[in-house]
Amino acid sequence: xxxxxxxxxxxxxxxxxxxxxxxxxxxxxxxxxxxxxxxxxxxxxxxxxxxxxxxxxxxxxxxxxxxxxxxxxxxxxxxxxxxxxxxxxxxxxxxxxxxxxxxxxxxxxxxxxxxxxxxxxxxxxxxxxxxxxxxxxxxxxxxxxxxxxxxxxxxxxxxxxxxxxxxxxxxxxxxxxxxxxxxxxxxxxxxxxxxxxxxxxxxxxxxxxxxxxxxxxxxxxxxxxxxxxxxxxxxxxxxxxxxxxxxxxxxxxxxxxxxxxxxxxxxxxxxxxxxxxxxxxxxxxxxxxxxxxxxxxxxxxxxxxxxxxxxxxxxxxxxxxxxxxxx
Amino acid sequence: xxxxxxxxxxxxxxxxxxxxxxxxxxxxxxxxxxxxxxxxxxxxxxxxxxxxxxxxxxxxxxxxxxxxxxxxxxxxxxxxxxxxxxxxxxxxxxxxxxxxxxxxxxxxxxxxxxxxxxxxxxxxxxxxxxxxxxxxxxxxxxxxxxxxxxxxxxxxxxxxxxxxxxxxxxxxxxxxxxxxxxxxxxxxxxxxxxxxxxxxxxxxxxxxxxxxxxxxxxxxxxxxxxxxxxxxxxxxxxxxxxxxxxxxxxx
Numbered sequence: 001x002x003x004x005x006x007x008x009x010x011x012x013x014x015x016x017x018x019x020x021x022x023x024x025x026x027x028x029x030x031x032x033x034x035x036x037x038x039x040x041x042x043x044x045x046x047x048x049x050x051x052x053x054x055x056x057x058x059x060x061x062x063x064x065x066x067x068x069x070x071x072x073x074x075x076x077x078x079x080x081x082x083x084x085x086x087x088x089x090x091x092x093x094x095x096x097x098x099x100x101x102x103x104x105x106x107x108x109x110x111x112x113x114x115x116x117x118x119x120x121x122x123x124x125x126x127x128x129x130x131x132x133x134x135x136x137x138x139x140x141x142x143x144x145x146x147x148x149x150x151x152x153x154x155x156x157x158x159x160x161x162x163x164x165x166x167x168x169x170x171x172x173x174x175x176x177x178x179x180x181x182x183x184x185x186x187x188x189x190x191x192x193x194x195x196x197x198x199x200x201x202x203x204x205x206x207x208x209x210x211x212x213x214x215x216x217x218x219x220x221x222x223x224x225x226x227x228x229x230x231x232x233x234x235x236x237x238x239x240x241x242x243x244x245x246x247x248x249x250x251x252x253x254x255x256x257x258x259x260x261x262x263x264x265x266x267x268x269x270x271x272x273x274x275x276x277x278x279x280x281x282x283x284x285x286x287x288x289x290x291x292x293x294x295x296x297x298x299x300x301x302x303x304x305x306x307x308x309x310x311x312x313x314x315x316x317x318x319x320x321x322x323x324x325x326x327x
Numbered sequence: 328x329x330x331x332x333x334x335x336x337x338x339x340x341x342x343x344x345x346x347x348x349x350x351x352x353x354x355x356x357x358x359x360x361x362x363x364x365x366x367x368x369x370x371x372x373x374x375x376x377x378x379x380x381x382x383x384x385x386x387x388x389x390x391x392x393x394x395x396x397x398x399x400x401x402x403x404x405x406x407x408x409x410x411x412x413x414x415x416x417x418x419x420x421x422x423x424x425x426x427x428x429x430x431x432x433x434x435x436x437x438x439x440x441x442x443x444x445x446x447x448x449x450x451x452x453x454x455x456x457x458x459x460x461x462x463x464x465x466x467x468x469x470x471x472x473x474x475x476x477x478x479x480x481x482x483x484x485x486x487x488x489x490x491x492x493x494x495x496x497x498x499x500x501x502x503x504x505x506x507x508x509x510x511x512x513x514x515x516x517x518x519x520x521x522x523x524x525x526x527x528x529x530x531x532x533x534x535x536x537x538x539x540x541x542x543x544x545x546x547x548x549x550x551x552x553x554x555x556x557x558x559x560x561x562x563x564x565x566x567x568x569x570x571x572x573x574x575x576x577x578x
């Protein structure tokens with residue numbers, strides 16, 4: 001197998017996938033166009049979550065951080081009429097800032113305690129939106145966020161907004177990918193596997209955990225901003241622990257050892273969930289059974305399926321790959 | 328000239344006195360053995376020096392600066408690097424990546440230069456350094472293997488590599504010979520001497536007396552958290568207090 005052949009093959013597949021993505025919305029109904037936009041946004045949510053988990057700490061505040069971005073956009077559009085070029089970075093910055101402040105109490109904890117601590121902090125923020133009705137609109141949230149108009153294109157139309165979302169998400173994924181495959185990514189992996197050893201050669205583990213948490217929150221804040229620009233409203237109920245559990249499921253079922261694992265997870269499960277819509281009342285049960293089956297039989301996630309198929313059918317040998325093999 | 332001064336260090340864990348008013352000095356360029364029966368406080372002493380524990384009382388002076396109570400990463404940045412008991416490695420990373428983590432202090436980068444690729448020169452220098460040390464340690468051919476796939480001797484050599492890549496001035500080695508056969512022990516002794524010859528001061532906690540006697544310039548014996556004796560390997564070998572401490576431990 002020549003590496004050249006693989007590169008060409010990869011490029012052809014990527015180009016094909018990109019073209020398919022570009023023409024896809026034209027073949028979909030209105031409902032599915034909506035779904036496609038939310039799916040694209042959720043891809044950013046799971047990939048940014050993966051950055052946080054690289055250090056080995058799983059948080060339960062990621063969904064709320066998405067909400068921080070969403071509320072930032074809603075407030076900045078409703079009160080200051082800011083353009084989308086400013087609101088999205090602002091959404092990221094505010095979410096990153098909130099994360100930076102939360103680092104001080106949260107990163108004193110690790111493992112299970114960090115998980116619970118992050119959940120508590122997230123609920124505190126979410127309940128602030130519920131209780132401070134004057135600013136955040138209470139349980140009914142903020143409405144009337146007008147769809148942006150860029151270069152004469154009204155983003156209330158799903159197709160242009162889908163293209164816009166795709167660009168923003170691709171750009172963010174590119175940055176996330178570069179970070180993971182840089183020196184910083186190596187250091188985050190090192191902290192995950194043996195923090196004391198990393199510290200013994202000068203790694204400030206606390207700072208790197210904080211960095212991952214802040215960057216992850218920054219990008220999910222942008223995802224939240226993208227959502228509110230399309231929906232036109234934001235409520236506290238969009239960012240409950242229920243949505244957080246979905247993020248966890250997407251990441252785990254897709255496989256969190258590789259960069260693209262969570263993307264596969266969110267795409268496959270969203271399409272699957274949509275395809276069993278006609279089963280109505282037993283839909284959650286089918287979904288649950290599928291989850292249990294996939295975790296039982298694919299503990300490394302859907303990402304590991306091609307490798308398994310190859311080894312079953314003997315197409316080349318596929319040795320277990322190390323976590324940093326994307327490079 | 329002393330590179331490290333331990334002054335009246337006391338470390339208490341609740342009612343347990345792990346270190347009791349311990350003082351000694353390490354000379355620059357030597358290999359110092361820190362020996363004593365189990366529970367004498369050797370590893371506790373290491374952890375205090377490397378910042379993993381904060382001493383209850385006393386001071387640790389490294390090159391004229393107090394370091395007691397500093398964080399491990401800050402102490403590493405000053406040039407003190409420890410290795411760990413057993414085989415503490417990044418098992419899931421390759422040999423090369425393991426060693427590369429060791430170059431953190433000189434080649435860490437910020438988010439902007441990492442994303443834009445502005446740190447290329449720095450990263451190239453780091454990977455050159457890593458290749459040089461892997462060569463020095465005889466691990467070049469294994470650089471793409473996972474750390475977990477290495478035999479014990481090579482795992483220890485890799486642990487030493489990670490520490491060396493960070494270019495320490497003082498290296499604390501915690502039981503580097505434990506569980507090794509004679510051949511691996513000899514190889515590790517050669518490596519340790521090479522480390523010393525490259526200008527690194529070494530402190531060694533070790534139970535393998537043959538290795539300690541053959542390698543160390545000077546020994547400090549701890550017993551029940553106190554300094555029992557100090558001297559050259561020959562002096563210590565013939566010290567009655569030392570013999571008694573080891574024999575009573577064996578009973």
